[in-house]
Amino acid sequence: MFLFFSQPHHYKGNFCKSNGSAFARVFILSKIQAAIFCSKKYRLQMGIRSGGHDFEGSSYTSNIPFFVLDMSNFRSISIDIKGRTAWVGAGATVGEAYNSIYEANSTLGFPAAYCPTVGIGGHINGGGYGPLVRQFGLNTDNVIDARVINANGRVLDRKSMGEDLFWAIRGGDGASFAVILGYKLKLVEIPExxxxxxxxxxxxxxxxxxxxxxxxxxxxxxxxxxxxxxxxxxxxxxxxxxxxxxxxxxxxxxxxxxxxxxxxxxxxxxxxxxxxxxxxxxxxxxxxxxxxxxxxxxxxxxxxxxxxxxxxxxxxxxxxxxxxxxxxxxxxxxxxxxxxxxxxxxxxxxxxxxxxxxxxxxxxxxxx
The missing domain is CATH 3.40.462.20 (Vanillyl-alcohol Oxidase; Chain A, domain 3)
Incomplete structure (x- = not known):
C-alpha cells in the first residue's frame, strides 16, 4: 500500500534561492548539446525540467551555481495504432499524451498519473503510478525504448545506450544519467x-x-x-x-x-x-x-x-x-x-x- 500525505505550505527563506541561476528553454537538439558542454566547461549544475511538478524543487533549485534546462518544447507525440506504441517527447505532459492517444484510438491508453500537468520526462524518471497500476504496472513497466543525450553529447537509443542505462532511466531519476529526449511507450487496451x-x-x-x-x-x-x-x-x-x-x-x-x-x-x-x-x-x-x-x-x-x-x-x-x-x-x-x-x-x-x-x-x- 502506498501512502501519500500532502499539506499546504508557503516556503520562506532560501527554498527558492538560486545562487545565480539561469533558465535555458531549448527548441532544437543542438541547443541541448550546447547546454551540456556549457555545464561541463563552467562546472555548473544542470537541473532538467519537463513539466515542473517537483515536490522537493530539485529540478529548479540548488545550493550551488546551476541553470535549468527546460524541455517543454520537446513535446511531440507520435502514435502507432497498429503497433500499439507511442513515441512521446519528454516535455509533453501526461494529459497531452492521454488526449493524443484517445484521439487516435479511444480504446487505447497508457498507465500514468492522475494529474494531467505532470511532465512525461520526470514522471517516468521517477517510476510514476496511476489508476492502471494493479493491472499494467508503473509507467516504467510499459516503456520499451528511449532517446537520450549523454554527457558527451551523443544521442542514444535503447540499443546504443545498453540495458544498464536503459534500466537506470526508468525509475532511477533519469536526469542523473542523461538528458531524456523521449520515450517509446507500450499502449494498453482499455474500454472507452x-x-x-x-x-x-x-x-x-x-x-x-x-x-x-x-x-x-x-x-x-x-x-x-x-x-x-x-x-x-x-x-x-x-x-x-x-x-x-x-x-x-x-x-x-x-x-x-x-x-x-x-x-x-x-x-x-x-x-x-x-x-x-x-x-x-x-x-x-x-x-x-x-x-x-x-x-x-x-x-x-x-x-x-x-x-x-x-x-x-x-x-x-x-x-x-x-x-x-x-x-x-x-x-x-x-x-x-x-x-x-x-x-x-x-x-x-x-x-x-x-x-x-x-x-x-x-x-x-x-x-x-
Missing part, C-alpha cells in the same frame, strides 16, 4: 467508457472500520477496479464540529451492474448504490477524480497550467502490512487536530496484481 463513484464517509460513519476493511479487500478486487481513499479533516455540515472525512474515489473499467455485484460481495460495508455511480469516458475520469468538471475534457487534459493554485508539501511511504484498527484511529485523530483541509492522506493499493509478478531486479525501486 468506465463507471466511477465518489462516496464520502465521516469518522462518525465508521470511516475507521471502512479504511481497515479496505486494506484487506483492495488486493483481492478485480484488476479493472481501483478504489482510492482520500482522508481529510473538515467541518461537519451536520454538527458544525470538526471531523475527519474519507472519500472513496473509484473507477471500474466495466458496467455499473457488474460493479454493484462486486461491491456487494466484497465491500458491502461501503453501501454503494446505483445512484452513486456515473458512467463516463475513460479520459473524463481524470477530471472526475480531482473533483473537477468533466465537460471540456480536452482543455483539461492539454492545458499546461494547473486549474488550481494550490502549493503544498507532500511525502510518501509504503506500508507492507495492514495498519491495525487502533493505528488507523490514531492517524485520524492526528489528522483531526489540523485545521480543515490543511492536511490530506491518500492511500493507493499496489498489491494483488501485476506489481507482484515483476522481478525486483527488472526496475529501479519506485521513487516519489
Amino acid at each position: 467508457k468506465v463507471t466511477a463513484f465518489s462516496i464520502n464517509r465521516t469518522w462518525e460513519q465508521n470511516a475507521t472500520q471502512l479504511l481497515y476493511k479496505w486494506q484487506y479487500i483492495a488486493p483481492k478486487l478485480p484488476l479493472n477496479l481501483v478504489i482510492t481513499p482520500q482522508i481529510v479533516s473538515i467541518n461537519s455540515n451536520q454538527t458544525g464540529k470538526r471531523t475527519v472525512q474519507v472519500t472513496f474515489v473509484s473507477v471500474f473499467r466495466g458496467k455499473v451492474d457488474e460493479l454493484l455485484s462486486i461491491m456487494n460481495q466484497q465491500f458491502p460495508e461501503l453501501g454503494l448504490k446505483k445512484e452513486d455511480c456515473t458512467e463516463m469516458l475513460w479520459i473524463q475520469y481524470f477530471a472526475y477524480a480531482g473533483g473537477l468538471p468533466t465537460s471540456n475534457i480536452k482543455e483539461f487534459l492539454t492545458s499546461r497550467v494547473s486549474s488550481t493554485k494550490l502549493y503544498y508539501k507532500a511525502k510518501s511511504d509504503f506500508v507492507k502490512e495492514p495498519i491495525p484498527e487502533k493505528g488507523i484511529e490514531e492517524i485520524l485523530r492526528k489528522l483531526n487536530e489540523l485545521p480543515p483541509f490543511v492536511g490530506m492522506l491518500e492511500w493507493n493499493h499496489f498489491g494483488g496484481g501485476v506489481m507482484e509478478t515483476i522481478p525486483e531486479s527488472s526496475l529501479i525501486c519506485f521513487v516519489s
Whole structure:
C-alpha cells in the first residue's frame, strides 16, 4: 500500500534561492548539446525540467551555481495504432499524451498519473503510478525504448545506450544519467467508457472500520477496479464540529451492474448504490477524480497550467502490512487536530496484481 500525505505550505527563506541561476528553454537538439558542454566547461549544475511538478524543487533549485534546462518544447507525440506504441517527447505532459492517444484510438491508453500537468520526462524518471497500476504496472513497466543525450553529447537509443542505462532511466531519476529526449511507450487496451463513484464517509460513519476493511479487500478486487481513499479533516455540515472525512474515489473499467455485484460481495460495508455511480469516458475520469468538471475534457487534459493554485508539501511511504484498527484511529485523530483541509492522506493499493509478478531486479525501486 502506498501512502501519500500532502499539506499546504508557503516556503520562506532560501527554498527558492538560486545562487545565480539561469533558465535555458531549448527548441532544437543542438541547443541541448550546447547546454551540456556549457555545464561541463563552467562546472555548473544542470537541473532538467519537463513539466515542473517537483515536490522537493530539485529540478529548479540548488545550493550551488546551476541553470535549468527546460524541455517543454520537446513535446511531440507520435502514435502507432497498429503497433500499439507511442513515441512521446519528454516535455509533453501526461494529459497531452492521454488526449493524443484517445484521439487516435479511444480504446487505447497508457498507465500514468492522475494529474494531467505532470511532465512525461520526470514522471517516468521517477517510476510514476496511476489508476492502471494493479493491472499494467508503473509507467516504467510499459516503456520499451528511449532517446537520450549523454554527457558527451551523443544521442542514444535503447540499443546504443545498453540495458544498464536503459534500466537506470526508468525509475532511477533519469536526469542523473542523461538528458531524456523521449520515450517509446507500450499502449494498453482499455474500454472507452468506465463507471466511477465518489462516496464520502465521516469518522462518525465508521470511516475507521471502512479504511481497515479496505486494506484487506483492495488486493483481492478485480484488476479493472481501483478504489482510492482520500482522508481529510473538515467541518461537519451536520454538527458544525470538526471531523475527519474519507472519500472513496473509484473507477471500474466495466458496467455499473457488474460493479454493484462486486461491491456487494466484497465491500458491502461501503453501501454503494446505483445512484452513486456515473458512467463516463475513460479520459473524463481524470477530471472526475480531482473533483473537477468533466465537460471540456480536452482543455483539461492539454492545458499546461494547473486549474488550481494550490502549493503544498507532500511525502510518501509504503506500508507492507495492514495498519491495525487502533493505528488507523490514531492517524485520524492526528489528522483531526489540523485545521480543515490543511492536511490530506491518500492511500493507493499496489498489491494483488501485476506489481507482484515483476522481478525486483527488472526496475529501479519506485521513487516519489
